[in-house]
Amino acid sequence: MEQKIITAQSPGRINIIGEHTDYNDGFVLPAAIDKKSVFRISKNGSKQTVNITSKNMGNTFSFDLDDFQPIKTGWENYVMGVVYELQKLGAQLEGFDGEFVGDVPIGGGMSSSAALECSLAYGLNKLFNLGLEKWQMIKACQMAEHNFVGIKCGIMDQFASVMGKKNHVMLLDCRSLEFKYFPFDLGDYQLLLLNTNVSHALASSEYNTRHSECEAGVKILKKHFPKIKNLRDVSPQMLKQCISEMTENISKRCQHIVGENKRVLDATDALVKNDFPQLGKLMYESHFSLQNDYEVSCPELDFLVELTLDKNYVLGSRMMGGGFGGCTINVIKKNQAQYFITIASEYFKKKFNIELTPYFVSIEDGAEVSN
Ligand code: GLA
Helix, strand or coil, X not given: CCCCCEEEEEEEEEECCCCCCHHHCXXXXXXXXXXXXXXXXXXXXXXXXXXXXXXXCCEEEEEECCECCCCCCCCHHHHHHHHHHHHHCCCCCCCEEEEEEECCCCCCCCXXXXXXXXXXXXXXXXXXCCCCCHHHHHHHHHHHHHHHHCCCCCCHHHHHHHHCECCEEEEEECCCCCEEEEECCCCCEEEEEEEEEEECCHHHHHHHHHHHHHXXXXXXXXXXXXXXXXXXXXXHHHHHHHHHHXXXXXXXXXXXXXXXXXXXXXXXXXXXXXXXXXXXXHHHHHHHHHHHCCCCCXXXXXXXXXXXXXXXXXXXXXXXXXXXXXXEEEEEEHHHHHHHHHHHHHHHHHHHCCCCEEECCCECCCCEEEC
């Protein structure tokens, strides 16, 4: 008998502002985009054999549902991680075959990993009638990264990938998971992503280090403010009061998070008022804070942001995502965007000998499944 094939897809994301705030229970302003991972899966009649092909990488990987472990590194960990987390939720899976293909640039800061995880979770949920709610799949995919990939990421990427809404950004409270959609229309301006095409090796180790540094900051703050749970609860005044007890690094990390949370809320206000210059200003502030205080930028990203500073047709520019490579996100006047791409590509190539990749992304709906 021919097996039913399920097709599930889940997109990458952008983030207008709110970087590294998610794992501090803070605020983010992401949206799903027109780049996605598409997973096709079907039962293969076996009890416990899984065969998965990455069409992008051109390789196939098999594992046993009763006995699997993370490998050193690779896409296989995202797949096994999702399976593991769904099993933890009680999912009774049988053998299945799957293949996936994606156009979210890997290492571009657009979360190709969340796209992959969420498309698989959606596909398995349908194929095996697991009856999981969206939030359960979102959390399972986040935990896949913690437990199988080794990155203690926040919830932003998986949330945006699943909950995205066409032409809307979402203000997400990463503590309560309450969220609100806001129509996204920049008038004469548009978003432009510029991919540096670099992905520095530091990205994952430094990510987890930042996580610990924030926790260390909270520990000190708690001595004075026992009620706080994490940096989300800390005001600039509270931080000021404790800063002398912190190392320079810890105080800088805390400063970024406390400032960035406020910037997200201010940016949402600016968006509602169609005050795009203010939105842009906050994006720049976010970048410089990520560069100087959180220290997750890199010369390639800084170069691209600096290049926009004297261009009055660019309202805002900043690094996007975890950092150490990937894209900048820019708010640029529509009729100047092509011109800017030309000069930015030329200067970037001259400086780093790397081709820049521009993307005009559109904002789309989140994960979907069909058969
Ligand atoms: C990565 C993580 C997210 C988030 C961003 C930085 O994309 O997966 O959870 O922390 O970095 O904002």
